[in-house]
Amino acid sequence: MTSTIVPTFDHFYPVTQQQQEPRSSQYTLQWRRGQLLVKSFSKFPQPYLPFIDNQQLLIECLKHSPTDLVSIDAKLGKTVLSFWAEACEQADKPIFLRIPSGSKLFKRGNEGAMWLQLIDRVIAGVLLLLLIPIMAVLIMVMQVYSPKSIFTREWRVGEKGKLFRAIKFSTLNQQNNKALGRWLRKSGLEHLPKLWNVLRGEMSLIGTRCWTLEEAITLTVITKSSRFAPIQN
Structure with missing residues (x-):
């Protein structure tokens, strides 16, 4: 089962300069069998989040969510990846880069x-x-x-x-x-x-x-x- 999560993040915590994320990034959040998928914005009509600029709120959401791990799209770029990685680190949630099917770039062979x-x-x-x-x-x-x-x-x-x-x-x-x-x-x-x-x-x-x-x-x-x-x- 896959569902799209569209929370309103902007009014819960005060936002500091260090917590802000550039608003040029657009992505969707989807939850699938314990995995939170952070995906790049697609052309298909669907709800999306233009940004998440409050890292403390993101940390608290991750801590109290049933998410086992976070999978994030490389297309989002280094800034967004670092932002989410730091939040996952503080929330004690593992985060993985989404790997194209069949790619062997980040895989170690099973044998040995x-x-x-x-x-x-x-x-x-x-x-x-x-x-x-x-x-x-x-x-x-x-x-x-x-x-x-x-x-x-x-x-x-x-x-x-x-x-x-x-x-x-x-x-x-x-x-x-x-x-x-x-x-x-x-x-x-x-x-x-x-x-x-x-x-x-x-x-x-x-x-x-x-x-x-x-x-x-x-x-x-x-x-x-x-x-x-x-x-x-």
Whole structure:
């Protein structure tokens, strides 16, 4: 059973600048068997939401809804995806990018998948044990120069299109740590905290790679377009 949800969000909570969503995005919300589908606006006549600009209300709605997971259309773009991902994170609801049928971009093969994940986690655990002293030194050095920005958490798209936060050391070019930031980027040490993501099964060292939101959106849209492209002789 599929139903379209058209709530009136604008009058429940005060809206701050940080909670506002650009009003150029148009999408429908549909609930299907425990899944909330966030879909791009179509040309077919149906109710739609031009925007949701109150993130706190969205969080509360998600928390108290029977939704098991949220599936969102890549066509909506990075801003809308980030807006919904942050709300789902705070509401403790998993969110997935909608994958075109037949696409293998975000799928790991079933054969040997469990073994690959186990190997990933074992390798990540061993590396973490070996690299903890180096990471501890880096954290202490970064606390001296930029105590408020030691880590950054960026959205990535992993297996089956699931959105998650990838953790890495911050390399922001602040006044006192430009040299440190450049060194972390050149050496690749900024990515060491991502071993925690591998240990949690969100990323892979030897299997399917994860994608940035920009890459995932581009790949998904290209895949959809190629399915309907005319055959040329």
